Amino acid sequence: MWQQQRVSVIFPTYNERDSLYAACRDAWECGFVDEVIVVDNNAAPGSADEARRGGARVVRETVQGYGSAIQRGLAEATGDLLIVSEPDGTFSAHDFLKLLSYSDDFDVVYGSRTVLQLIWGGANMGWFLRIGNMAVAKYTELLFNTSQLSDVGCTLRLLRRSSYEQMRPYFTVKGSHFGPQMMAMSFLHGFRVIQIPVNYRRRVGESSVTGSTTKAIGVGLRMIALVSGLRLRGRRRVPVPARHEWAVELKGRSNEEAAVSAGSR
Numbered sequence: 001m002w003q004q005q006r007v008s009v010i011f012p013t014y015n016e017r018d019s020l021y022a023a024c025r026d027a028w029e030c031g032f033v034d035e036v037i038v039v040d041n042n043a044a045p046g047s048a049d050e051a052r053r054g055g056a057r058v059v060r061e062t063v064q065g066y067g068s069a070i071q072r073g074l075a076e077a078t079g080d081l082l083i084v085s086e087p088d089g090t091f092s093a094h095d096f097l098k099l100l101s102y103s104d105d106f107d108v109v110y111g112s113r114t115v116l117q118l119i120w121g122g123a124n125m126g127w128f129l130r131i132g133n134m135a136v137a138k139y140t141e142l143l144f145n146t147s148q149l150s151d152v153g154c155t156l157r158l159l160r161r162s163s164y165e166q167m168r169p170y171f172t173v174k175g176s177h178f179g180p181q182m183m184a185m186s187f188l189h190g191f192r193v194i195q196i197p198v199n200y201r202r203r204v205g206e207s208s209v210t211g212s213t214t215k216a217i218g219v220g221l222r223m224i225a226l227v228s229g230l231r232l233r234g235r236r237r238v239p240v241p242a243r244h245e246w247a248v249e250l251k252g253r254s255n256e257e258a259a260v261s262a263g264s265r
């Protein structure tokens with residue numbers, strides 16, 4: 001619990017069997033976590049057992065992809081504050097505390113892995129990846145005229161449940177460029193958003209997204225195309241939820257909030 005709010009941690013997993021148990025234990029040991037959810041995205045054999053051994057609830061998502069795994073985890077979580085992380089040893093629950101303390105004043109708190117002093121030896125954040133991330137982040141910041149950004153690919157982030165529920169119908173990206181879709185949506189919704197430095201450590205095992213430069217460039221270009229398109233279209237032409245979902249969504253909020261949201265669709 002954090003300030004009377006339940007805290008959920010979501011770990012998508014694909015190829016992290018050897019670090020899953022430690023990541024789950026680390027999350028519990030931070031002392032504020034009420035629920036750990038591991039999303040088994042057709043993960044390496046034995047991963048689900050390791051997650052359960054670490055005290056996590058395991059859910060299966062068969063649609064392959066970083067985005068679809070995280071969306072499934074968010075949908076399963078029951079907490080008021082939702083922390084998304086990775087169980088590959090790169091992130092530390094020590095930084096959950098930073099996210100939680102900023103959540104007192106912000107709706108969405110993003111981590112940034114590009115602050116030199118917090119990049120550990122052996123972490124997969126060489127100059128090319130770092131400058132690339134920072135460049136796409138600055139481009140996004142200018143496009144949306146928002147708070148300072150220095151990273152677009154950091155999984156570690158916190159969402160208030162209310163912000164998540166409002167953005168949820170707009171999440172469509174199943175693949176590795178889901179992170180910036182959430183970022184753009186949080187700006188388009190006018191949430192209070194901040195990005196803070198987090199530790200970034202050496203990964204246990206091989207990275208399957210940004211491990212190769214060619215793949216990283218591909219993901220970066222998709223991210224640029226995605227945020228540019230969202231800036232041009234705003235929220236108007238992104239898929240709108242079915243009417244009955246709207247009704248449920250609007251019912252839970254004050255009339256004023258609902259009117260603002262409905263008017264802007």
Ligand SMILES: Nc1nc2c(ncn2[C@@H]2O[C@H](COP(=O)(O)OP(=O)(O)O)[C@@H](O)[C@H]2O)c(=O)[nH]1
Pocket residue numbers: 011012013014015016041064065066067069085086087088124203206207208209210211
């Ligand atoms: N590559 C990949 N990662 C996935 C998939 N589904 C979930 N993930 C998760 O996405 C996260 C990022 O993957 P990772 O290989 O660590 O890439 P990196 O963080 O860019 O080095 C990990 O927590 C994976 O478990 C998938 O289908 N492919």
Ligand SMILES: [Mg+2]
Pocket residue numbers: 086088090203207
């Ligand atoms: Mg990783």
